[in-house]
Amino acid sequence: MISGTLEILIKLQDLEHMLEELNSPEYLNILKESSGLSDEEAREKIQKSVESLKEDIKGLKETLPKDIVKKYDRLIKRYGRAVVPVVNETCLNCFSHIPTSFLTKSGELVECPNCGAFLYLPIPEKEKKS
Numbered sequence: 001m002i003s004g005t006l007e008i009l010i011k012l013q014d015l016e017h018m019l020e021e022l023n024s025p026e027y028l029n030i031l032k033e034s035s036g037l038s039d040e041e042a043r044e045k046i047q048k049s050v051e052s053l054k055e056d057i058k059g060l061k062e063t064l065p066k067d068i069v070k071k072y073d074r075l076i077k078r079y080g081r082a083v084v085p086v087v088n089e090t091c092l093n094c095f096s097h098i099p100t101s102f103l104t105k106s107g108e109l110v111e112c113p114n115c116g117a118f119l120y121l122p123i124p125e126k127e128k129k130s
């Protein structure tokens, strides 16, 4: 159940980053160039995608406990990210040292003791395929 929460948080953050990309002027230019749409048509198309993404984000947030959503929103506002990987025992948000023992409480949602970000251990490349 809790590891499911982490998966949802990661997915949520992905969607949030997609939303940022959609709103960037670069994306509008790329879309216009690749599709041959007019400025207005391209903007309209992006607007539709933005709306559907926002719906997805809202739907995902509704599946999470309110206090977690609150923390998540605060982290996104402050750092632009809420769920960060731990690499070489280091939180990739604030770069403080995270002992491995801190993370091996299997299934528990773990927060960085320094910055409060939700932490996860990235799956090593070789294990991804199976």
Ligand SMILES: [Zn+2]
Binding pocket: 091, 092, 093, 094, 095, 096, 112, 113, 114, 115, 116, 117
């Ligand atoms: Zn941290």
